[in-house]
Amino acid sequence: xxxxxxxxxxxxxxxxxxxxxxxxxxxxxxxxxxxxxxxxxxxxxxxxxxxxxxxxxxxxxxxxxxxxxxxxxxxxxxxxxxxxxxxxxxxxxxxxxxxxxxxxxxxxxxxxxxxxxxxxxxxxxxxxxxxxxxxxxxxxxxxxxxxxxxxxxxxxxxxxxxxxxxxxxxxxxxxxxxxxxxxxxxxxxxxxxxxxxxxxxxxxxxxxxxxxxxxxxxxxxxxxxxxxxxxxxxxxxxxxxxxxxxxxxxxxxxxxxxxxxxxxxxxxxxxxxxxxxxxxxxxxxxxxxxxxxxxxxxxxxxxxxxxxxxxxxxxxxxxxxxxxxxxxxxxxxxxx
Amino acid sequence: xxxxxxxxxxxxxxxxxxxxxxxxxxxxxxxxxxxxxxxxxxxxxxxxxxxxxxxxxxxxxxxxxxxxxxxxxxxxxxxxxxxxxxxxxxxxxxxxxxxxxxxxxxxxxxxxxxxxxxxxxxxxxxxxxxxxxxxxxxxxxxxxxxxxxxxxxxxxxxxxxxxxxxxxxxxxxxxxxxxxxxxxxxxxxxxxxxxxxxxxxxxxxxxxxxxxxxxxxxxxxxxxxxxxxxxxxxxxxxxxxxxxxxxxxxxxxxxxxxxxxxxxxxxxxxxxxxxxxxxxxxxxxxxxxxxxxxxxxxxxxxxxxxxxxxxxxxxxxxxxxxxxxxxxxxxxxxxx
Numbered sequence: 001x002x003x004x005x006x007x008x009x010x011x012x013x014x015x016x017x018x019x020x021x022x023x024x025x026x027x028x029x030x031x032x033x034x035x036x037x038x039x040x041x042x043x044x045x046x047x048x049x050x051x052x053x054x055x056x057x058x059x060x061x062x063x064x065x066x067x068x069x070x071x072x073x074x075x076x077x078x079x080x081x082x083x084x085x086x087x088x089x090x091x092x093x094x095x096x097x098x099x100x101x102x103x104x105x106x107x108x109x110x111x112x113x114x115x116x117x118x119x120x121x122x123x124x125x126x127x128x129x130x131x132x133x134x135x136x137x138x139x140x141x142x143x144x145x146x147x148x149x150x151x152x153x154x155x156x157x158x159x160x161x162x163x164x165x166x167x168x169x170x171x172x173x174x175x176x177x178x179x180x181x182x183x184x185x186x187x188x189x190x191x192x193x194x195x196x197x198x199x200x201x202x203x204x205x206x207x208x209x210x211x212x213x214x215x216x217x218x219x220x221x222x223x224x225x226x227x228x229x230x231x232x233x234x235x236x237x238x239x240x241x242x243x244x245x246x247x248x249x250x251x252x253x254x255x256x257x258x259x260x261x262x263x264x265x266x267x268x269x270x271x272x273x274x275x276x277x278x279x280x281x282x283x284x285x286x287x288x289x290x291x292x293x294x295x296x297x298x299x300x301x302x303x304x305x306x307x308x309x310x311x312x313x314x315x316x317x318x319x320x321x322x323x324x325x326x327x328x329x330x331x332x333x334x335x336x
Numbered sequence: 337x338x339x340x341x342x343x344x345x346x347x348x349x350x351x352x353x354x355x356x357x358x359x360x361x362x363x364x365x366x367x368x369x370x371x372x373x374x375x376x377x378x379x380x381x382x383x384x385x386x387x388x389x390x391x392x393x394x395x396x397x398x399x400x401x402x403x404x405x406x407x408x409x410x411x412x413x414x415x416x417x418x419x420x421x422x423x424x425x426x427x428x429x430x431x432x433x434x435x436x437x438x439x440x441x442x443x444x445x446x447x448x449x450x451x452x453x454x455x456x457x458x459x460x461x462x463x464x465x466x467x468x469x470x471x472x473x474x475x476x477x478x479x480x481x482x483x484x485x486x487x488x489x490x491x492x493x494x495x496x497x498x499x500x501x502x503x504x505x506x507x508x509x510x511x512x513x514x515x516x517x518x519x520x521x522x523x524x525x526x527x528x529x530x531x532x533x534x535x536x537x538x539x540x541x542x543x544x545x546x547x548x549x550x551x552x553x554x555x556x557x558x559x560x561x562x563x564x565x566x567x568x569x570x571x572x573x574x575x576x577x578x579x580x581x582x583x584x585x586x587x588x589x590x591x592x593x594x595x596x597x598x599x600x601x602x603x604x605x606x607x608x609x610x611x612x613x614x615x616x617x618x619x620x621x622x623x624x625x626x627x628x629x630x631x632x633x634x635x636x637x638x639x640x641x642x643x644x645x646x647x648x649x650x651x652x653x654x655x656x657x658x659x660x661x662x663x664x665x666x667x668x669x670x671x672x
Contacts, residue, residue: 002463004465103524104526104663106443106648107441109441191434312442313427327442
């Protein structure tokens with residue numbers, strides 16, 4: 001049964017991530033994590049789908065399907081799926097998972113979705129509300145560009161602070177404690193609004209939410225940055241990561257620079273010309289559900305704090321000159 | 337601690353809905369439930385907001401603020417908010433709740449959002465993950481028409497099967513058992529896809545999800561339709577309600593016709609020219625959080641099964657000729 005400690009929810013039963021999977025697109029498959037993914041599709045068209053949206057749904061379906069198969073759990077024994085994406089009305093998710101015949105709770109947390117889904121699954125498994133739960137998220141470069149920015153055919157110049165939406169999906173199957181990695185604690189974040197209005201600088205908009213959630217988590221659990229192997233944000237990119245470290249140091253008195261990393265910085269190489277790094281729900285979903293969980297499972301990492309960060313805006317709110325509020329959800333995963 | 341019974345989650349501690357509020361727009365304020373709402377705004381522009389989206393956010397903020405004030409619970413003691421709406425990237429919610437400084441989990445369930453939020457809050461309160469939780473949802477006729485259909489200025493003809501999106505928001509504050517009404521059990525639904533493609537006939541698209549969830553709930557809890565005062569769908573309208581009753585009778589062998597009602601049929605009068613009835617996240621949110629909870633609190637109703645129904649499509653998926661999958665989540669609320 002979850003135990004409150006400040007705003008943090010400790011999960012004393014330590015649910016296990018039984019299996020996980022991550023599938024990505026072409027550019028991600030040319031990046032430094034290529035060997036870590038379950039599959040790298042050779043193009044952004046996934047399994048012959050005729051639209052970018054259907055390609056994203058197919059990616060999402062594939063990631064969930066692989067994770068469930070690897071877990072050995074029967075679909076009928078999975079009590080609930082927590083999943084979401086960034087497309088309008090979350091169609092990337094819905095059309096991907098609609099044939100699974102598993103109770104479905106749709107989430108919206110922008111790029112924080114994977115962490116929020118893991119947090120939900122953790123609470124449900126720890127409380128006995130679910131024996132097995134699935135957490136998943138997806139994004140697709142082309143469906144996101146089309147929806148949030150410009151038609152791909154327009155060939156628009158991207159700002160140096162802009163991040164590249166990852167074509168990828170990740171999924172995890174959670175259940176009662178067996179083998180590592182385990183979910184030890186989760187924290188649902190509060191919305192932060194620092195009045196940032198530049199939709200080409202999401203890192204800056206999301207850094208305050210990450211700082212608030214990390215600081216709350218460390219204080220509530222009475223831990224220090226050095227207690228973690230990685231405090232892993234997803235996805236602030238290079239601009240937001242620097243702001244986060246500065247904010248945490250000056251405003252919250254925590255120095256995480258030695259152990260911070262960001263999914264958006266891990267998934268691409270500098271020379272891939274992705275500007276400030278990767279973003280999108282599929283970025284932290286694919287990085288966490290591949291290299292991070294593999295290294296936790298192998299005991300190479302003992303304790304990771306995943307901090308999913310979401311920019312809660314839309315093209316309409318941006319056009320109406322509203323600021324970009326953001327939120328960050330944290331999940332503490334350990335190997336012993 | 338939640339107890340699984342089939343797919344249903346029984347909540348043995350029976351969390352109470354401590355307070356609730358519903359605020360609506362002009363047309364809803366001219367309807368048969370006008371006296372039940374906390375406030376009926378005199379126009380679709382809410383509190384002088386300059387856009388429809390900001391008006392929806394203001395409605396959402398107002399409903400949550402009223403519910404929290406009525407509950408007497410301090411904001412700092414509320415552990416989590418579950419909320420959502422139908423606008424792209426859920427901006428109706430985000431910009432409404434961003435200043436509350438309460439941990440926030442965004443949901444996407446289309447018109448099933450209020451029921452899903454109540455189900456989540458119920459599980460969190462029953463498991464001890466939250467001492468107090470808020471559940472809320474909103475929609476706005478003008479922001480929905482603009483996004484899903486045509487510019488209002490175009491004055492398009494509406495199909496007879498179309499439903500009118502409700503301008504309204506509802507919110508509930510949940511906590512440990514004190515006074516009625518109580519949440520007794522919840523069921524997260526499975527996505528259903530019957531291949532319906534007519535985006536002007538959401539009732540038909542959602543009826544199969546409602547039928548599946550109601551039938552699962554009755555079987556898993558070993559109850560009969562006559563054990564409930566109302567099985568209340570939200571929102572199938574007139575077309576979907578008839579299909580639901582027929583589907584339940586012919587496919588699942590349950591006759592709910594004597595005790596079925598639909599939020600979309602309750603909120604408007606026939607002569608208000610709203611075609612098949614009301615819809616939108618704010619429809620079941622405002623109906624449930626007013627007349628239904630009032631009558632449960634007064635003991636006039638003993639047991640209500642709220643079944644929120646959501647059509648999981650977007651204008652993009654409709655243009656791509658994808659079908660309209662749907663989902664329904666159920667919450668069983670009782671007064672003793």
